[in-house]
Amino acid sequence: MGPAKSIKPPGRSRYAIPALMSNIQVQILLLLPMAFLLPHRAWAGEIIGGREAQPHSRPYMAYLDIQRGNKNHSCGGFLVAENFVLTAAHCNGDKITVSLGAHNIKQRVAEKLQKITVSEKISHENYNKATNNNDIMLLQLAESAKLNGWVDTIALPRTRKRVNPGTICSIAGWGRTVARNQFTKATTLQEVDVEVLEDDECMYRHYNAFTMMCVGNPEKGKDSAKGDSGGPLVCGKTAQGIVSWGPYSPPGVYTRLSTFIPWIRRTMRRLQP
Secondary structure (H helix, E strand, O other), X not given: OOOOOOOOOOOOHHHXXXXXXXXXXXXXXXXXXXXXXXXXXXXXXXXXXXEEOXXXXXXXXXXXXXXXXXXXXXXXXXXXXXXXEEEOHHHOOOEEEEEEOOOEOOOOOOOOOEEEEEEEEEEXXXXXXXXXXXXXXXXXXOOOOOOOOOOOOOEOOOOOOOOOOOOEEEEEEXXXXXXXXXXXXXXXXEEEEEEEOOHHHOXXXXXXXXXXXXXXXXXXXXXXXXXXXXXEEEXXXXXXXXXXXXXXXXXXXXXXHHHHHHHHHHHHHHHOO
């Protein structure tokens, strides 16, 4: 596994400091890049610059209701087998309930909805909470999902098969639709198209090109952010990444699924009855 990249020094003219600027202005400019070193995406969810998805057009999507102590959180996830859901390791909790076949999450009792508790939560053994490296978790469902027109699995990539920069993929989730300081989440599934970037576009501390993907053109402002965490990055008909972390604006960092295919297969074989 390759070592995490160290952050590159800013080389753009907007970071240059004119000689006549005040000390306060200088301090502000020096502090601004530090904001981009922090993993803001944990425990929330939002699709920025997107639209409401056509109901049940993404039958693999899972809504995770997570209880940790006396608090409840939510994350996204995706069905990869009848009894397995993939999500981010930072979405772990004491108890997790998975909702499949959902579009409007306020409709708790719906004909198409399947709510299933999680019996086993397996985070990657090398998951690092401080750096968000290896941010992947496999959830075994207490009972198998019933596959139909509203609930189905999504394909995973081949081992080490990379997505070319410039590829347009998509993400989806039930979180906020406005970045920062807006606490009202969307009740219906939202989606947005995003662009896969070169690794060196994510000049963040702890970015690891072997286990992570850089996604989201900053000029277009379309992004996931806090709490669509765990949802899939879908390229064509294949899940290629997992929403993981990043700043409030794109690009964001996604777990590179093709790196973890051997771990996923090995873990599923071990847990299968």
